Amino acid sequence: MDWSVIATHLPFLMKGLWMSVKLATLVVIFAFPLACLIAVGRISSRSWIRYPSAIFVNTMRSNPLILIVFWFFFLVPIIIGRPVGDFASVMIGFIVFFSAYFTEIIRSGIQSVGRNQIQAGLSTGLTYFQTMRMIVLPQALRNMMPALITECVIVFQGTTIAYVVGLREFLNSTFLITEITLRPAELYTFAAIVYFVVCFAGSSLARQMEKRKVRT
Amino acid sequence: MTFKYDFDWPMLLEDPYKEWIIEGVTTTIYLSLLAWVIALTIGIIIGTIRMTRSPWLRFIGTAYVEFFRNIPLLVQLFVWFFVFPLMLPHDWMLSWNRLPHIPFITALLALSLFTAARVAEHIRSGISSIPKGQFDAARSSGLTEVQIYRYVIIPYAFRVMIPTIASEFLTIFKNSALTLTIGVSEITSSAKAIEAWSFHGIEAYSVASVTYMTTTATVVLFMGWLEHRLRIPGLIAKK
Numbered sequence: 001m002d003w004s005v006i007a008t009h010l011p012f013l014m015k016g017l018w019m020s021v022k023l024a025t026l027v028v029i030f031a032f033p034l035a036c037l038i039a040v041g042r043i044s045s046r047s048w049i050r051y052p053s054a055i056f057v058n059t060m061r062s063n064p065l066i067l068i069v070f071w072f073f074f075l076v077p078i079i080i081g082r083p084v085g086d087f088a089s090v091m092i093g094f095i096v097f098f099s100a101y102f103t104e105i106i107r108s109g110i111q112s113v114g115r116n117q118i119q120a121g122l123s124t125g126l127t128y129f130q131t132m133r134m135i136v137l138p139q140a141l142r143n144m145m146p147a148l149i150t151e152c153v154i155v156f157q158g159t160t161i162a163y164v165v166g167l168r169e170f171l172n173s174t175f176l177i178t179e180i181t182l183r184p185a186e187l188y189t190f191a192a193i194v195y196f197v198v199c200f201a202g203s204s205l206a207r208q209m210e211k212r213k214v215r216t
Numbered sequence: 217m218t219f220k221y222d223f224d225w226p227m228l229l230e231d232p233y234k235e236w237i238i239e240g241v242t243t244t245i246y247l248s249l250l251a252w253v254i255a256l257t258i259g260i261i262i263g264t265i266r267m268t269r270s271p272w273l274r275f276i277g278t279a280y281v282e283f284f285r286n287i288p289l290l291v292q293l294f295v296w297f298f299v300f301p302l303m304l305p306h307d308w309m310l311s312w313n314r315l316p317h318i319p320f321i322t323a324l325l326a327l328s329l330f331t332a333a334r335v336a337e338h339i340r341s342g343i344s345s346i347p348k349g350q351f352d353a354a355r356s357s358g359l360t361e362v363q364i365y366r367y368v369i370i371p372y373a374f375r376v377m378i379p380t381i382a383s384e385f386l387t388i389f390k391n392s393a394l395t396l397t398i399g400v401s402e403i404t405s406s407a408k409a410i411e412a413w414s415f416h417g418i419e420a421y422s423v424a425s426v427t428y429m430t431t432t433a434t435v436v437l438f439m440g441w442l443e444h445r446l447r448i449p450g451l452i453a454k455k
Contacts, residue, residue: 063390063425063429064391064404066393066396066404067404067407067424071425074417074418078220157287157289158288160290161290164396164397171288184298184299184302185298185303188291188295188298189295191291191294192287192291195287195288196286199285200286
């Protein structure tokens with residue numbers, strides 16, 4: 001074991017980690033609002049909105065992320081008509097894929113708020129949108145917070161899949177350094193530790209919130 | 217916006233593509249089924265360990281779950297594939313390298329250990345969802361600890377856990393796509409290869425997507441039926 005290889009290449013690896021963080025953050029920022037819209041579509045009473053939303057969610061959820069990434073990597077340039085760069089293609093694929101998972105979390109969050117809450121809101125003279133905004137959504141958000149954070153951790157873990165299309169995120173950077181230095185043991189162990197620390201912090205936070213939710 | 221693309225669906229039925237597809241589908245199903253069985257076995261053990269009274273066993277169970285859940289599966293695959301053989305004693309390493317189908321074995325190992333952690337969580341929450349009254353009632357009717365689990369808790373918990381156990385099969389099924397990175401020729405890698413050879417990405421990826429989606433639909437339907445058959449009246453309320 002020769003751990004100095006990590007110290008030598010730390011700047012390059014950290015650039016990769018920064019790329020992973022950036023990718024995950026952008027994906028969450030874009031996927032969440034998209035998922036809110038689809039979730040509302042999912043519980044809509046209009047079937048021409050409800051069915052397409054359901055088909056979208058189920059299609060995404062029954063395909064592996066890696067395949068979705070391949071799909072988008074192939075399709076996005078064809079549809080747009082010119083190459084858009086690896087980062088954009090991968091990011092679009094991730095956003096579409098994870099928005100389906102966020103949709104299900106948001107949907108169950110909204111549905112976890114009892115129907116009588118809506119009735120109570122309406123009967124005190126609030127409009128439907130006021131009821132949603134002031135009564136349902138605050139409770140829904142609190143209920144789904146732990147699941148949302150867990151999903152953010154999964155998004156971060158999912159960014160490793162950008163490796164397959166050669167995007168230089170953390171795992172890909174680690175891979176490139178092993179190709180040069182031929183020190184897979186140290187480097188992959190280091191990568192595993194870094195991922196563990198980040199994800200463990202995230203999932204511990206989710207667990208704390210879950211506990212607090214039970215108490216209140 | 218221009219969409220220029222020449223579809224050529226019949227090419228999928230020609231060699232070598234047809235053979236790649238058949239090999240890919242078989243490998244995917246075979247790998248996921250095997251990994252699922254192993255994951256269930258290990259997962260049940262770890263999940264039960266976490267319910268025991270011994271703090272040491274509980275710690276081991278928790279450590280296992282946290283460890284495998286907080287490292288991305290792709291990184292775990294790489295660690296098993298590139299690092300694990302180097303950690304073995306020299307003689308073992310030699311015999312490991314002599315094994316046939318190393319990528320497949322590595323994939324099986326990584327997938328099942330990873331999924332076992334998820335199964336363990338489901339088992340634990342399944343058992344904790346059982347009302348305490350069930351334990352008390354079983355104990356007061358004179359059953360021993362083993363009998364309580366054998367006749368009351370497990371039949372009860374098993375039914376509660378059917379949906380999650382099934383969804384874990386689908387998780388493995390989808391996660392098996394990651395093993396293409398270490399050279400397992402499952403269906404996504406076949407699709408990728410067809411795309412690379414023919415540049416007919418839409419046809420190639422459609423084959424893979426259809427495989428995943430039909431399997432998902434089949435499993436979901438079958439489990440819905442099974443759940444209905446095994447339902448304890450009044451327990452799993454129909455919505």
